[in-house]
Amino acid sequence: MKKMLVLATSAMMLVACSEKPGYEITGTVNNPALEGKSVYLYPYGDAEAAPLDSAVVTNGTFVLKGTQDSSALRMLKFSEEVVPRSYAPAGENGVFTATFVLSNAKLQATLDSLSDVTGTPDNDAVAAFRKEIRSMRAEQEALVSVLKSEDEAAKREAEQKYDAIDRAVADKAAAFMDGNMENALTGVIFYTFRYDLSEEKQNQLVAKASDTFKSVPGIPQIMERLENLKKVAVGKKFTDFPMKDVNGKDRKLSDYVGNGKVVLIDFWASWCPPCRREMPNLVEVYKQYKAKGFEIVGVSLDSKQDAWEKGIKDLNITWPQLSDLQGWKNSGAALYYVNSIPHTILVDKDGTIVAKNLHGEEIAAKVAELLK
Structure with a gap:
C-alpha cells in the first residue's frame, strides 16, 4: 500500500512538472450592448496584425487562456464595427480597449470607458x-x-x-x-x-x-x-526660410529675426483651439514689450487664406504673419521639426535660440529677462 502511494505521488508530480505555465485573463465588460460580442487579443503596434485569440462576452465577462514565451505588449479590443476607434487622453486606453503587458500570470481586465488590466507589477x-x-x-x-x-x-x-x-x-x-x-x-x-x-x-x-x-x-x-x-536646439542659431506674408509679399524669417530684437517665433493655426487660447496672452506680452525691442513672428499652419485672415482679425493679432498655406506640410515647420502646435521658439537679439515651447506667463518672464 505504501509503495502504491509513493507511485501515485510520483505520477502526480510528473504531471505537475509537465504542465506549462500559462496566462489567464479574466475580463469584465461594463456594457450590456456588448453581450455576445467577441473581444480580441492583438499584438500592440501592428494595425495589420491578425488577432492572436478571442473570447465571447457572456454575462458581462470573458476569459482568455494561453502561454507566453516572454512578456510582450498586447491589446484587448472589440472590432471597430462594434466599438469605433476613439480618442483617448494621454496615458489612457481607448474606450473598451486595453494595452497591457502579457506574461504567464493571472490577469484581470476591466473594459469600460476607462479600461485597465492588473495582476502583475508592470x-x-x-x-x-x-x-x-x-x-x-x-x-x-x-x-x-x-x-x-x-x-x-x-x-x-x-x-x-x-x-x-x-x-x-x-x-x-x-x-x-x-x-x-x-x-x-x-x-x-x-x-x-x-x-x-x-x-x-x-x-x-x-x-x-x-x-x-x-x-x-x-x-x-x-x-x-x-x-x-x-x-535647432537651444543654443543654436535660428534657421532661416522664405515665406509669403498675409498680403502675398515674399518675406524671410531673417527679415525679423537676428536684427537686434528679441523675437518669438509662434507656429500656430486658426483652427487650433490651444493656439487660440494662448493668443490673448501673446497679445498682452506684445503690447507690453513691443516698444522695448520685442517682436513676434507668426508662422501659420493654415491651408486657407480666408481662415488665416479671419483668425488674425478675430484674435487681435497685430504682429507679422507668414504662411505657405500648406497646413502640416508648412516648409518652415518642417525645418524646425514642429509636430504639434502651438509651438514657440524664442530667439535673442543675435539670432540664437534661447528657449522653446514657452507658454503663458513663462513668455513674459523670459522676454523681460532678455530685454534687461
Whole structure:
C-alpha cells in the first residue's frame, strides 16, 4: 500500500512538472450592448496584425487562456464595427480597449470607458498611475462649463487653471516614467505624452531608456526626431526660410529675426483651439514689450487664406504673419521639426535660440529677462 502511494505521488508530480505555465485573463465588460460580442487579443503596434485569440462576452465577462514565451505588449479590443476607434487622453486606453503587458500570470481586465488590466507589477504600476491622473483630469472636467462662460475674466481664470492641470499631469507622467524605464508600458505612455513633454525631458528619459523601452512601437521614430531637433536646439542659431506674408509679399524669417530684437517665433493655426487660447496672452506680452525691442513672428499652419485672415482679425493679432498655406506640410515647420502646435521658439537679439515651447506667463518672464 505504501509503495502504491509513493507511485501515485510520483505520477502526480510528473504531471505537475509537465504542465506549462500559462496566462489567464479574466475580463469584465461594463456594457450590456456588448453581450455576445467577441473581444480580441492583438499584438500592440501592428494595425495589420491578425488577432492572436478571442473570447465571447457572456454575462458581462470573458476569459482568455494561453502561454507566453516572454512578456510582450498586447491589446484587448472589440472590432471597430462594434466599438469605433476613439480618442483617448494621454496615458489612457481607448474606450473598451486595453494595452497591457502579457506574461504567464493571472490577469484581470476591466473594459469600460476607462479600461485597465492588473495582476502583475508592470500592469499594476500603470493602473495606479492612471488612477492618479484621472483624479486630476476630473478637476479639469469641473472647469468645462466655466470655459464656455461669457464672463471673460472667469473664462480666462478657468483656462489658466485648466492649463496648469495639463502641466501637472505631464509632470506626474514624467515622474512615473523616470522611475519605470524597464516597463514596456512606460514606452506606450511616453508615446502618448510626447506632445506634453519638453524636448529636454524627452532627451533625459531616452538617455536612460532600456532596450525594452526602445523596442516599443513608435519610440524609434521619436528618438530619430529628437536627434533631428538637435539641429535647432537651444543654443543654436535660428534657421532661416522664405515665406509669403498675409498680403502675398515674399518675406524671410531673417527679415525679423537676428536684427537686434528679441523675437518669438509662434507656429500656430486658426483652427487650433490651444493656439487660440494662448493668443490673448501673446497679445498682452506684445503690447507690453513691443516698444522695448520685442517682436513676434507668426508662422501659420493654415491651408486657407480666408481662415488665416479671419483668425488674425478675430484674435487681435497685430504682429507679422507668414504662411505657405500648406497646413502640416508648412516648409518652415518642417525645418524646425514642429509636430504639434502651438509651438514657440524664442530667439535673442543675435539670432540664437534661447528657449522653446514657452507658454503663458513663462513668455513674459523670459522676454523681460532678455530685454534687461
